[in-house]
Amino acid sequence: MSRSNGLIGIWAETKRQQQRQRELEHRRQVQEQREWERQQRAREREAARLDREQRAAYRRRQEAEARQRTEELEARVAELTGLLAAGCREPAFSTRALARPEEVEPFQPGHLGQPVPMPDPNLYRSFRGRQQYERDWAAAQSAEAQRQQQLAAYRAQYDQWAAGQREEIRRHNAGIGALVAALRERDPDAVVxxxxxxxxxxxxxxxxxxxxxxxxxxxxxxxLFLTWELPGYDVVPEAKAVRYMPTADEHRETARPAAQRRAVYRDVLAQCVLLVVRDLFAADEFGALDSVAVNGFVDDHDPVTGRRARLVLASVAVTRAAFDGLHLEQVSAVDCLVEGLGGQLSARPEQRAAVRPVRTPDEVGRGVVSHGGGDDPDLYEMDPVEFEALVAQLFRARGMRAVMTSRSNDGGVDVEALDPDPISGGRIIVQVKRYRKTVPPTAVRDLYGTVQGAGANKGVLVTTSGFGPGSYAFAEGKPLTLVSGEELVELLGQHGLRGRLGGGDGTGGTARTGGTGTGAGTARTAATTATAAAPQPAEDRGGYSVLGMAWSGSVAVDVCALVCEGTRVLGDEHFVFFNNPRTPDGTVRAVPASGADRAALEVAFDALPTTADRLVLVAAVDPELDPHADLSGFTDARIRLADASGTELGQLEVSEGRPGETALVLGSFRRRANGDWDFVLGGQGYPGGLEELVRAYGVDVE
Structure with missing residues (x-):
């Protein structure tokens, strides 16, 4: 019995232990579930809080955008209603402002104006030092003679440029003088x-x-009788304000009251006519105007006939005596035009209700001169084929033979031109880009490839937009001319052809090019500024290209450059390395590397000495940092070509190092007969290091 009771007690205790374990496990699971639920609720609360903050931030952004748009609408209306007062504050047009002073930028020799310092004999006291002094003195004398030669050549270039500038200024001022004389004589053509x-x-x-x-x-x-185009009804914003509606998540415009919009539009029309009158009388220096008749029109559909026509919405004839009695900054434009000057203004101009015009220019019986407006075709909207035909016509107007290519198989060529000039002429490849945004540098590179592939003498890229610095930097030193939209419009006008860029006048400067020769426009390189700017020494110009070198491996390497004629360096001073960071003329110089580059040089290719036809780039192990290394650790090498602003233009792969060699020719830029620079891969290695390499190029190493 006692034995049985003992076994039962053990069994019962085991069961109780198991029960306690199950209860503990259950409580643990319940606690874990409660903790998970608590954390889940916390996460949901945090997510809800973040969502509320994001929604609040989004709403604030939308409300700020609505306020900005409202402010822009208010500023636009304020600009329109203050048009006359602001215009009266502008200076009057005059012939005096057209004259140019007969002054040109003074001669600035830059670094060429600094004589080469001569060595101090007191620093060379030993016998070997005396020999070194003689060598240094001879080198300094040679450098000074070269400086004086370059200075004289640069001065002659400046004198020629300055004489041309003065002659141009004299011709310009003579033309202004002739205009003044004609105005005093009241010549109708000159007055108009x-x-x-x-x-x-x-x-x-x-x-x-x-x-x-x-x-x-x-x-x-x-x-003086004239017609002047007035703005359309849409010049006054239809919306008065913008509100953000969070429930619909949209911006909703509040319409400007129709009566207010009509009143603002009538006021704008009256201001425009009065401002025309003000500008005319203010510009009359020679008493040519006793009165002015102005008809303001819009080019729109006539509500009577449905045909497009010039609808006169405002007209006035004003004598000088009447005008001189006005203080236009203080007047109500509508009242001044209608009541004060007896002019006419459409009662419902938004409905194109015309008024009877005063005498028009066509009724005077003399030649009528027109400026601006839509008479010239909009190059942006012109048919692409017609645009190419216009460019071809421009080349023909410049004395060349030009034809359009077949569009189905033109190989990237839109127009081919032949310049008959026996010296600078030849075959010209023309590409036409009717863009509104800046032409990317890839288009310029593609044109260069097309020119090379076709064996042409030159390539011209004509666009309705413009080019960035990367495009001009790539074109530098190459037979490429870049003609922007503004320059194209100016060229068209010079040759009696018509074209405009949208609503603007389209006048511009001259075309830019990377090479020489005759092209579609007046050429200038990317290294120059404007045609009216004086020439500058190479170091003072922005025409540098950046050669950034990078490679893999931990070997310490120096990158050097040699300016050569053939396989001989021009002189020891044209060997750029760590002890000579630049050439005497500054056309090649070592600069700090940036980004992923490990070494960098700046080179003004166009300004290199005329005798130089190669720029050789070399790499050598630094014997002080890595005395036992070779170039086997010099791998994945490349040259990054960039313009002066750092914009990358492309990359060139170069030779890699080999075991046993401690110096290597990476490659060389070589000047072609037409002035272009090509890159030729190197590969020649030297076990004797940099000293052996530069000796092969004629550098005197002691």
């Missing part, structure tokens, strides 16, 4: 040209307002 130009070039008008003018002059009555 002058006052039309005064309106067309006025700074008083916002850029987006039209500027189309036609004019004629009656010298007997001293009266």
């Amino acid at each position: 040209d002058y006052f039309s130009g005064a309106l067309y070039s006025s700074t008083a008008w916002p850029e987006d307002l039209p500027r189309q003018v036609s004019a004629a002059y009656d010298p007997a009555a001293r009266q």
Whole structure:
């Protein structure tokens, strides 16, 4: 019995232990579940908080955008309603402002104006030092003679440039003098040209307002008659304000009251006519105007006929006496035009209700001169084939033979031109890009490849937009001419052809090129500034290319450059290395590396000495840092070509090192007969290090 009771007690105790373990496990699971649920609720609360913050931040951004758009609308209306007052504050147009002083930029020799310092004999006291002094003195004398030669050549170049600038200024001022004489004589053509130009070039008008003018002059009555294009109804914003609606997550515009919009538009039309009158009388230096007749029109569909027509919405004839009695900054434009000057203004201009015009230029019986407006075709909207035909016509107008290529198989060529000049002429490949955004450098590289593949003498890229610094840097030193949209419009005008860029006047500067020769426009390199700027020494110009070198491996390597004629360096001073960081003329110089580069050089290829036809790049083990190393650890080497601003133009793979060699020719840039520079891969190694390599190129190493 006792034995049985003992076994039962043990069994019972075991069961109780098991029960306690199960209960403990259950409580642990319950606690874990509760902890997980607590953490889940915390995460949900945090997510909800973040969501609320994100929604609040998003709402604030949308509300800020709505406020900005509202402010822009208010600023636009304020600009329109203050047009006349702002215009009256602008300076008057005058012939005095057109004259140019007969001054040119003074001669600035830059580093060429600094004589080469001569060695001090007191620093060479030993016999060997005396020999070194003689060598240093001879080298300094040679460098000084070269400096004086370069200075004389640069001065001659400057004198030639300055004489040309002065002659151009004299011709310009002579033309202004002839214009003044004609204005004093009240020559109708001169009067029309002058006052039309005064309106067309006025700074008083916002850029987006039209500027189309036609004019004629009656010298007997001293009266100028003109028509002036007025802005359309959409010049006044239809919206008054913008609100963000969070429930719909959208911006909703509040419409400007129709009566307010009509009133603002009528006021703008009246201001435009009054500002035209003000600009004309203010520009009259010679008493040519006793009165002015202005008809303001819009080019729109006539509500009577449905045909497009010039609809006169405002007109006025003003005498000088009446104008001189006005203080335009203080007037109500509508009242001044209608009541004060007896002019006419459409009661419902938004509905294109026309008024009876005063006498128009066509009724004067003399030649009418027009500026601006839509008479010239918009190059942006022109048919692509017509645009290419216009470019071909421009080349023909410049005395070349030009044809359009077949569009189905043109190989990237839109126009082919042949310049008959026996010296600078030849076959020209022309590509036409009707872009609105900046032409990418890849298009310039593609053109260069096409020129090389076709064996042409030159390539011209014509666009309606413009080019970035990367494009001009790539074109530098190559037979490429880049013609921007503004330059194209100017060239068209010079040769009696028509074209404009959208609503602007499209006038521009001259074309830029990376090479020499005759192209589609007046050429200038990327290293120059404008045609009116004086030439500068190479070191003072921005025409440097950056050669950034990178490689793999831990070997310590020095990168050097040799300016050579053939396989001989021009002189010891044209060996650029760690003890001579630049050539005497500064056309090649070592600079700190940036980014992933481990060494860098700046080179002004166009300014290198005329006798130089090679720039040899070499790499050598640094014997002080790695006395026992060779170039087997010099791998994955490349040259990164960039412009002066650091914009990468491309990469060149170069030779890698080999065991047993401690110096290596990476490659060389070689000048072709036409002035271009090509890169030729190197590979020649030297076990004797940099000293052996430079001896092979004629450098005197002691």
